[in-house]
Amino acid sequence: MSEVLVLVDHVDGAVKKPTYELLTIAKRLGEPSAVFIGAAAQGAEVAEKVKAYGAEKVYVVDDASIKGYLVAPKAEALQQLAQQVSPAAILITSGAEGKEVAARLAIKLESGLITDAVDVADDATTTQSVFAGNYTVQAKVTKGTPIITVKPNSAAPQEAPGAGVVEEFGATVSEGAKTAQIVASQPRQATGRPELTEAAIVVSGGRGVGSEESFAVIEALADSLGAAVGASRAAVDAGWRPHSYQIGQTGKTVSPQLYMANGISGAIQHRAGMQTSKTIVAVNKDEEAPIFELVDFGVVGDLHTVLPALTEQVTQR
Numbered sequence: 001m002s003e004v005l006v007l008v009d010h011v012d013g014a015v016k017k018p019t020y021e022l023l024t025i026a027k028r029l030g031e032p033s034a035v036f037i038g039a040a041a042q043g044a045e046v047a048e049k050v051k052a053y054g055a056e057k058v059y060v061v062d063d064a065s066i067k068g069y070l071v072a073p074k075a076e077a078l079q080q081l082a083q084q085v086s087p088a089a090i091l092i093t094s095g096a097e098g099k100e101v102a103a104r105l106a107i108k109l110e111s112g113l114i115t116d117a118v119d120v121a122d123d124a125t126t127t128q129s130v131f132a133g134n135y136t137v138q139a140k141v142t143k144g145t146p147i148i149t150v151k152p153n154s155a156a157p158q159e160a161p162g163a164g165v166v167e168e169f170g171a172t173v174s175e176g177a178k179t180a181q182i183v184a185s186q187p188r189q190a191t192g193r194p195e196l197t198e199a200a201i202v203v204s205g206g207r208g209v210g211s212e213e214s215f216a217v218i219e220a221l222a223d224s225l226g227a228a229v230g231a232s233r234a235a236v237d238a239g240w241r242p243h244s245y246q247i248g249q250t251g252k253t254v255s256p257q258l259y260m261a262n263g264i265s266g267a268i269q270h271r272a273g274m275q276t277s278k279t280i281v282a283v284n285k286d287e288e289a290p291i292f293e294l295v296d297f298g299v300v301g302d303l304h305t306v307l308p309a310l311t312e313q314v315t316q317r
């Protein structure tokens with residue numbers, strides 16, 4: 001069975017949940033191999049984690065000479081590994097960095113690339129939502145090694161122990177790939193909530209929330225559910241929450257198990273960022289609001305009444 005390479009998504013060796021989802025998908029396509037580009041000293045610990053989700057091999061690419069450089073060196077290292085192992089596919093998390101690595105890799109390998117898949121079948125046919133969510137398409141790479149970026153929360157990670165054999169891979173990254181370097185970085189402000197694009201539950205607020213202060217009702221419900229907080233563009237444009245909260249065509253795309261739209265009308269540009277969510281719930285005082293066309297459960301009511309009551313119920317459990 002051919003190997004399927006999964007690029008480990010991590011922050012300083014802390015493996016992010018989408019990696020486990022990719023390993024679960026990789027098992028459908030062949031034999032999952034994780035690729036960890038990071039500090040060699042963290043390789044064994046990372047291997048322990050990814051092997052629980054089926055990684056048969058764990059390639060450790062020491063990043064000592066490339067740490068701090070933007071994505072080009074990672075694409076070069078992956079290219080060299082792919083040329084050595086001829087994988088059946090390469091899976092990468094859909095995020096700003098993942099998609100750039102994937103694009104550069106596809107050019108280097110002269111392979112087809114599919115981004116933002118929400119599902120990948122056994123034969124590597126992918127499902128994607130395109131044109132601001134107007135179409136759902138099935139697509140398959142027909143040239144070279146399929147390179148597929150998959151949105152977080154597209155699969156439930158399944159524990160299935162693999163061998164987890166660690167292999168050091170000595171990539172030779174050229175000076176030419178070291179084109180851009182991080183010169184300063186500020187730690188992201190910790191909210192104590194899960195990352196928006198990775199969260200299993202997202203609670204969002206729109207113009208209907210009414211004010212910056214009133215977003216407290218959204219946050220209280222989110223915290224009772226262990227959810228991330230999102231916002232529509234109207235709420236962001238009003239300055240109630242920063243752009244990093246925005247979901248939609250010009251914001252982030254989320255695909256959680258549960259998405260709650262509160263005081264959001266359901267414009268096509270907002271749908272583009274959330275309509276692949278597994279279960280969608282909306283609270284809106286207008287029963288004609290377009291959001292109700294795509295929900296699994298809808299509550300017609302004032303969010304300032306419904307949400308606190310719901311938060312109380314959840315907190316009591």
Ligand code: FAD
Nearest residue numbers: 206207208232233234248249250251263264265270285303
């Ligand atoms: P509204 O459309 O004003 O809806 C507010 C809703 O709240 C209404 O349905 C109302 O009935 C309800 N409501 C009011 N008060 C209450 C209450 N007390 N309780 C319950 N319900 C209440 N939008 C995005 O979200 N993300 C994007 O990325 C995005 N990108 C865009 C890109 C382009 C190029 C363009 C042109 C637009 C984009 N938009 C985007 C904007 C989009 O078209 C909508 O204007 C926006 O999504 C509306 O936000 P909203 O639903 O919060 O506000």
